[in-house]
Every structure is written in structure tokens, then in C-alpha cells.
Amino acid sequence: MDNILITGSKGQLGLELSKLKNDFSNYTFFLADKSSLNIADYKAVENYISENKISVIINCAAYTNVDKAEEEPELANAINHLAVKSLAEIAKKYEVKLIHISTDYVFDGTSKFPYLENDKTNPKNRYGITKLNGEKALKEINPNNSIILRTAWLYSEFGKNFVKTIRRLGEEKEAISVVSNQIGSPTYAGDLALAILQMIPKLKYKGVQVYHYANQGECSWFQLAKEIIRLSNYQCEVKPISGSEFKTKAIRPNYSLLNTEKIQADFKLEIPHWKDSLKKCIARLTIE
Numbered sequence: 001m002d003n004i005l006i007t008g009s010k011g012q013l014g015l016e017l018s019k020l021k022n023d024f025s026n027y028t029f030f031l032a033d034k035s036s037l038n039i040a041d042y043k044a045v046e047n048y049i050s051e052n053k054i055s056v057i058i059n060c061a062a063y064t065n066v067d068k069a070e071e072e073p074e075l076a077n078a079i080n081h082l083a084v085k086s087l088a089e090i091a092k093k094y095e096v097k098l099i100h101i102s103t104d105y106v107f108d109g110t111s112k113f114p115y116l117e118n119d120k121t122n123p124k125n126r127y128g129i130t131k132l133n134g135e136k137a138l139k140e141i142n143p144n145n146s147i148i149l150r151t152a153w154l155y156s157e158f159g160k161n162f163v164k165t166i167r168r169l170g171e172e173k174e175a176i177s178v179v180s181n182q183i184g185s186p187t188y189a190g191d192l193a194l195a196i197l198q199m200i201p202k203l204k205y206k207g208v209q210v211y212h213y214a215n216q217g218e219c220s221w222f223q224l225a226k227e228i229i230r231l232s233n234y235q236c237e238v239k240p241i242s243g244s245e246f247k248t249k250a251i252r253p254n255y256s257l258l259n260t261e262k263i264q265a266d267f268k269l270e271i272p273h274w275k276d277s278l279k280k281c282i283a284r285l286t287i288e
Contacts, residue, residue, distance in 0.1 A: 013156075098146040104150060153184050183257060
């Protein structure tokens with residue numbers, strides 16, 4: 001019986017993980033958000049781990065507002081870097097498995113091929129820099145049975161995300177413009193959550209391993225938006241624009257497709273295509 005601590009439990013991935021708890025009766029879930037456990041407080045986390053006999057930490061806590069991170073770099077760094085360093089130190093001290101969620105934004109987007117786990121990192125915005133610094137801290141401390149799990153373009157039925165935003169705009173507007181020259185793969189948080197829980201028993205490593213997880217296939221934000229509108233049966237027209245026309249405070253990578261062959265091979269995972277997962281998510285949103 002594993003006692004699993006999920007940090008950031010009220011975020012998209014945290015909520016999808018907790019939704020699966022009835023399917024994994026061999027795990028006891030401990031759900032912590034920023035109001036119940038400050039992951040930047042070393043002593044508080046250490047006490048929590050010790051008192052609850054935690055054997056696995058899934059760190060879903062993160063500062064994820066990419067544009068706002070340009071204005072609040074210190075806060076983003078405290079959550080995405082310094083708190084990860086503390087979790088790594090505690091994981092090493094108490095011999096706890098640690099799964100840390102990272103991002104495609106550690107890459108600069110200049111590749112023409114899907115990014116491998118060991119490809120050169122070069123983040124182009126503050127968010128990506130803080131997430132990379134968290135990865136580096138975890139690797140340096142190097143607790144056993146730990147992984148850095150990079151994902152991309154996360155969405156779900158919960159919280160704020162691209163899918164829900166496009167559905168809202170699709171209801172309100174006759175036409176919307178969406179960036180067509182940034183390529184990646186959307187990731188349904190429900191698929192990622194299931195994969196993580198299936199991986200836990202197989203985490204047997206000296207130190208830290210890096211893996212990529214995203215749904216299969218690739219698309220632009222424009223293509224994703226068109227599919228969301230189509231599946232939602234909205235009449236809104238989706239028009240393509242370039243990233244240079246859509247001004248944001250933070251620079252986004254033009255290409256951040258993640259190669260997932262390593263995680264599929266090592267954990268025998270079957271990763272759904274993004275279109276199939278999107279259809280499943282929108283069906284659930286439609287029922288609500």
C-alpha cells in the first residue's frame with residue numbers, strides 16, 4: 001500500500017489524479033494544495049511526509065501563468081525551482097519516490113524534429129527558465145526512484161485551459177483568430193494522470209530519469225481550435241494568424257512537439273491520439 005502525496009491537488013492534473021483514486025485501491029491519496037501545504041516550506045513538507053508515511057510524491061504544484069511569470073519571476077522561481085529543490089532533498093532523505101511534472105517550454109522551439117529527453121534545453125521565457133531550474137535542482141540532488149515528466153499543452157474539464165476558452169469564445173463570437181505557426185501536441189490531463197498512477201510500481205532507478213508524455217499526433221493551436229469548435233458543434237469561424245500578430249508578454253516556442261517513444265517503451269504505455277482524447281473531454285464537458 002503506497003501513501004501518495006499529490007501537491008497542487010486543485011490544479012488540472014491534481015484533480016484528474018484524485019478522480020482516479022477509486023480505481024487504484026492499493027494507493028492511499030493525500031491531497032494538498034497551497035492552502036493546506038506550502039511546498040516552499042521545507043519543515044512543513046518534511047513533517048507532512050514523516051507523519052503520513054508518504055512513499056510517493058507527485059508534484060503537480062507549479063506557477064503556470066506563462067505571461068504573468070514575466071512580471072513575477074521571483075514568485076515563479078519560488079514555486080517552480082526552490083520548492084522543487086526542497087521536495088528533492090526531502091525525497092532523498094526519506095527515500096520517497098518523486099514524480100515531478102515539467103514542461104515543453106524548457107525548449108526554444110527551433111527544432112524540426114520531436115524533442116528527445118536529452119536534447120539541449122534553452123527556454124525563451126521566465127516560466128520556462130524557472131521550470132528548467134527546478135529540473136536542474138532535482139537532477140543535482142538526484143534522489144533515487146525519481147522522474148522528471150515533461151508534458152505539453154495540458155487541458156481537462158477542470159480549471160482554465162485552451163479547450164475551455166475556445167468553447168466559451170465559440171459560443172460568444174461569430175469568428176475567432178488563433179495562432180497557426182506554433183506546433184505541438186495537446187495533452188489530456190486525464191490520460192497523463194492514468195499513466196502516472198500506472199508507472200508508480202515500475203519506478204526503480206538510481207537517481208533521476210527524464211521522460212516526455214503528450215498525446216500522439218501533432219497540430220497547431222489553430223488546428224486544435226478548429227477541432228474543438230467542430231466537436232462542440234459551434235458555428236464560429238476559426239481564422240489562422242501568425243504568432244507575431246498575437247502579442248503576448250512571454251515568447252512561446254514555435255515547435256515544441258515531444259518525442260514519447262522512451263516512456264512508451266519503458267512503461268509499456270499506449271498513448272491515445274490527441275483527437276481521440278479531445279473528443280472524450282468535450283463529450284464530458286457537454287454533459288456538464
